[in-house]
Amino acid sequence: MTTTTLPDQNAAEQTFESFGLDARILRALSEQGYTKPTPIQAQAIPVVLLGKDVMGAAQTGTGKTAGFALPIIQRLLPMANASASPARHPVRALMLTPTRELADQVYDNVARYAKHTDLRSTVVFGGVDMNPQTDALRRGVEILVATPGRLLDHVQQKSVNLSQVQMLVLDEADRMLDMGFLPDLQRIINLLPAQRQTLLFSATFSPEIKRLAASYLKQPVTIEVARSNSANENVRQMVYQVEDGHKQAAVVHLLRQRAEQGLSKQCIVFVNSKIGCSRLARHLEREGINAAAIHGDKTQTERMQTLEGFKSGNIDALVATDVAARGLDIADMPCVINFDLPFSAEDYVHRIGRTGRAGASGDALSIFVPGDERLLTDIEKLIKRSVPRGTLEGFDPTGEKARQEDSDRRRQRADVRRARGGNGDGEGEDRRRRHDHGGSRSAFRPSDDPFFSRPYEPSPNSASAKPADEMIAAALSRGRQAPKRPVAALLGGAPRKS
DNA sequence: AAAAAAC
Numbered sequence: 001m002t003t004t005t006l007p008d009q010n011a012a013e014q015t016f017e018s019f020g021l022d023a024r025i026l027r028a029l030s031e032q033g034y035t036k037p038t039p040i041q042a043q044a045i046p047v048v049l050l051g052k053d054v055m056g057a058a059q060t061g062t063g064k065t066a067g068f069a070l071p072i073i074q075r076l077l078p079m080a081n082a083s084a085s086p087a088r089h090p091v092r093a094l095m096l097t098p099t100r101e102l103a104d105q106v107y108d109n110v111a112r113y114a115k116h117t118d119l120r121s122t123v124v125f126g127g128v129d130m131n132p133q134t135d136a137l138r139r140g141v142e143i144l145v146a147t148p149g150r151l152l153d154h155v156q157q158k159s160v161n162l163s164q165v166q167m168l169v170l171d172e173a174d175r176m177l178d179m180g181f182l183p184d185l186q187r188i189i190n191l192l193p194a195q196r197q198t199l200l201f202s203a204t205f206s207p208e209i210k211r212l213a214a215s216y217l218k219q220p221v222t223i224e225v226a227r228s229n230s231a232n233e234n235v236r237q238m239v240y241q242v243e244d245g246h247k248q249a250a251v252v253h254l255l256r257q258r259a260e261q262g263l264s265k266q267c268i269v270f271v272n273s274k275i276g277c278s279r280l281a282r283h284l285e286r287e288g289i290n291a292a293a294i295h296g297d298k299t300q301t302e303r304m305q306t307l308e309g310f311k312s313g314n315i316d317a318l319v320a321t322d323v324a325a326r327g328l329d330i331a332d333m334p335c336v337i338n339f340d341l342p343f344s345a346e347d348y349v350h351r352i353g354r355t356g357r358a359g360a361s362g363d364a365l366s367i368f369v370p371g372d373e374r375l376l377t378d379i380e381k382l383i384k385r386s387v388p389r390g391t392l393e394g395f396d397p398t399g400e401k402a403r404q405e406d407s408d409r410r411r412q413r414a415d416v417r418r419a420r421g422g423n424g425d426g427e428g429e430d431r432r433r434r435h436d437h438g439g440s441r442s443a444f445r446p447s448d449d450p451f452f453s454r455p456y457e458p459s460p461n462s463a464s465a466k467p468a469d470e471m472i473a474a475a476l477s478r479g480r481q482a483p484k485r486p487v488a489a490l491l492g493g494a495p496r497k498s
Numbered sequence: 499a500a501a502a503a504a505c
């Protein structure tokens with residue numbers, strides 16, 4: 001695979017006009033309030049306009065979508081003809097994404113950029129009725145955004161013809177591979193003309209991604225934009241250690257603290273499991289916080305409603321699994337909280353990438369419990385810096401514990417109800433017991449627990465308590481431990497399996 | 499240890 005890297009353009013002096021974009025596109029951009037291209041746009045737009053393949057390392061929040069969508073629209077303009085018959089509207093550009101929400105958002109952007117043109121676009125993804133999608137496809141579109149599974153479904157139903165696709169975008173390609181989409185991707189790509197332009201975007205250039213690129217890209221231009229958040233100085237990262245079982249209370253504490261300080265209430269709280277996600281959302285609601293859960297077991301309608309509610313400000317705390325870690329373009333998230341540290345360090349970067357967009361400042365707060373040492377070490381190794389340890393001022397875990405145990409009991413009752421056939425998810429609030437903890441804002445009494453009663457300090461006997469650099473050094477010097485993955489897998493051989 | 503995605 002031959003790879004060329006373009007010299008870094010002087011992005012500061014670029015304007016959208018300077019790319020030679022059509023007036024109809026420029027008009028849409030100025031209506032959207034776009035003024036200056038972001039670095040990824042400055043790099044990608046000219047390259048895509050030239051018809052070159054692209055291997056792009058960029059995350060959401062960098063303006064990546066416009067980086068590929070604008071030049072694609074520009075290149076398709078000669079194909080646009082509003083009065084043409086559906087047969088004259090074959091799919092010319094196909095954009096694939098790993099999650100339904102991301103597909104919807106990419107489509108939303110495309111539609112806005114192409115608003116003043118005659119290009120047609122639509123989006124197809126699972127979890128919703130196929131018929132409206134089929135109708136839209138039958139009417140004809142030049143630009144199609146899709147998740148792989150549902151697209152193949154449409155292909156089988158012969159409601160879409162991909163034989164005229166000239167441009168293919170693989171967005172969040174690493175995620176698609178992680179999710180086992182490779183066979184689907186191969187099936188789809190085999191339906192496309194060999195002569196086409198392919199753009200691949202990925203957060204990482206893992207061996208798997210490189211192999212994918214080697215099979216499907218032709219002499220790609222590599223575009224890399226510095227990870228927006230690993231070294232993003234305007235994101236204040238912090239990790240708080242609490243005891244197992246105090247995590248929910250800690251999140252409540254953090255949210256209330258922010259409210260007290262007059263900071264925005266809007267926040268995404270990431271949880272590793274779907275069950276934990278629903279539970280935390282319920283707990284927050286009980287604590288009087290406007291919260292809602294979003295995860296893969298929610299229906300598509302619920303997912304969209306929740307996202308809408310969050311965007312419109314009706315929901316303050318969006319409690320999410322990693323369905324929301326990547327791609328969700330929620331502007332200017334002031335705060336991201338990791339209720340659980342993510343299993344993979346990559347996911348940490350994606351999660352906190354929800355905040356600190358476009359120079360805005362943001363907080364990325366993580367809850368740490370004993371046993372999370374390895375996860376934190378991995379994260380710090382990846383982002384090449386230590387995450388500062390913070391103290392939960394005035395946090396009273398023992399007082400909170402009683403409440404939490406109580407809520408655990410309630411949850412068990414809800415589980416029993418569910419087992420009897422009721423819907424226990426979020427519906428368990430019918431007969432809520434009243435709790436009086438001496439005031440509307442429950443007091444966080446100083447605790448006798450030595451860990452919580454004083455600020456977090458490094459302690460010699462706890463690996464987790466060492467400063468991050470020491471922890472990393474220790475981890476590195478620990479020597480010949482069995483690698484987490486077989487070497488073959490690291491080299492890109494066998495699929496990983498632990 | 500998990501999540502995501504077609505029916």
